Amino acid sequence: MTLLQKHNTIISSPFSIRVGTLSDAPILATFGAKTFYDTFAPHNTVENMKWYLEKNFTLEQVEKEINDPASTFLLALDGHSVVGYAKLRNTEQPKELGDAPALEIERIYSEKDYVGKKVGKTLMLACLAIAEKEGFNTVWLGVWEHNPKAIAFYEKWGFEKFGSHPFTLGTDAQTDFLMKKNLT
Numbered sequence: 451m452t453l454l455q456k457h458n459t460i461i462s463s464p465f466s467i468r469v470g471t472l473s474d475a476p477i478l479a480t481f482g483a484k485t486f487y488d489t490f491a492p493h494n495t496v497e498n499m500k501w502y503l504e505k506n507f508t509l510e511q512v513e514k515e516i517n518d519p520a521s522t523f524l525l526a527l528d529g530h531s532v533v534g535y536a537k538l539r540n541t542e543q544p545k546e547l548g549d550a551p552a553l554e555i556e557r558i559y560s561e562k563d564y565v566g567k568k569v570g571k572t573l574m575l576a577c578l579a580i581a582e583k584e585g586f587n588t589v590w591l592g593v594w595e596h597n598p599k600a601i602a603f604y605e606k607w608g609f610e611k612f613g614s615h616p617f618t619l620g621t622d623a624q625t626d627f628l629m630k631k632n633l634t
Contacts, residue, residue, distance in 0.1 A: 464568050465533065467576045470523030475513045478523060481532050483507035485559035490619070493596060498620025524576050526560065526569050534560035534569035536577055543590065544628055546613050552588040552630070553581045574607055578633070587634045592617065592626035604629050 526534035
């Protein structure tokens with residue numbers, strides 16, 4: 451059983467949230483590529499976007515991630531339509547966090563037509579509820595330094611910057627801020 455797979459529906463209002471399964475891999479591959487493209491294409495070259503999408507959002511790659519026991523996908527649904535998703539990872543964490551149990555929110559995206567309609571809020575509530583229920587002391591994430599809307603969203607939720615790390619998009623070396631929220 452993968453991390454947190456025992457949770458079926460996490461939150462039911464205003465959108466339902468459920469754990470993604472292998473049968474969701476095709477929609478997660480397509481939806482993940484679309485939301486990543488919508489978010490970052492205006493700020494990156496066509497070549498770098500193409501490279502990243504072809505590496506990270508193939509059906510095979512998404513299936514591999516779903517099958518990884520350290521990863522959990524959460525899908526936000528409006529009826530039967532996927533309108534957002536989050537990916538949680540319980541793996542290696544930044545050394546700045548020490549040995550305290552920490553859960554990473556690796557991805558959290560919503561359909562662009564749903565931005566501002568509480569999909570992100572609903573996904574964040576689910577991520578934090580799962581982290582608390584599973585006994586994690588900290589939730590952390592990386593966010594592109596040039597994404598002020600996302601940074602403001604995380605700060606609103608009580609996340610604080612604690613470092614940075616490189617993120618390579620194709621041939622472009624970028625910087626992600628590392629942010630954390632203590633749950634204890």
